[in-house]
Amino acid sequence: MSLISLEQYSEKQNRAINRVLDTLDRLDARTSAHYSEKRAHExxxxxxxxxxxxxxxxxxxxxxxxxxxxxxxxxxxxSFIYPMRIYETQVRVGVPVGTDQVTWFRAEIVRQKEVEEEHFWEYGVRFLGKVIA
Known part of the structure; x- marks a missing residue:
């Protein structure tokens, strides 16, 4: 799969990023009481x-x-957003630690939801373990 980099996002996509994140946060706030008890980690x-x-x-x-x-x-x-559908389920995610270090995790996409009006997808990934270099 060919990935789009942030530098390749259109002007419209760049403007939509905060709206998408805000919308998803509002939806999460409404359902958090129900799902928070079912989550293993806060x-x-x-x-x-x-x-x-x-x-x-x-x-x-x-x-x-x-x-x-x-x-x-x-x-x-x-959870992350991306302007394209990802069909693979196994991915790797690099999380910044400090100012110049990234910790990589093997991860599995366990949830995906299209934010249709903004042409973005939200993905939820479960960490499967650290990537050992």
């Missing part, structure tokens, strides 16, 4: 950039990598 708001790597046809992750906007994070996973 979710924290985390609006920031994380790395996303999707395997190419050879199952190599390093070939297709980009930054995406994250919305929330927990010990067991995170």
């Amino acid at each position: 979710r924290k708001a985390f609006r920031g950039l994380v790395w996303l790597s999707i395997p190419d046809g050879t199952q190599e992750f390093d070939q297709a990598m980009t930054k995406v906007w994250s919305r929330s994070i927990s010990q067991s996973g995170l």
Whole structure:
């Protein structure tokens, strides 16, 4: 899969990012009481950039990598938005730690939802373990 980098987002997509994140936060606030009891780990708001790597046809992750906007994070996973549908379920996510370090996790896409009016997708991933270099 060919990934779109943040630099390739259209002007319209760049303007939509905060609206999408705000909309998803509002929806989450309405349902948080119901789902918070079912979650194994507490979710924290985390609006920031994380790395996303999707395997190419050879199952190599390093070939297709980009930054995406994250919305929330927990010990067991995170949520991010991306302007395209991702069909693969196994991905790698790089979470910034400090100013110049990234911790990579093997992850599985467990939830996806289209935010139709903004032409973005929200993804929820479950961490499967750290990537050992």
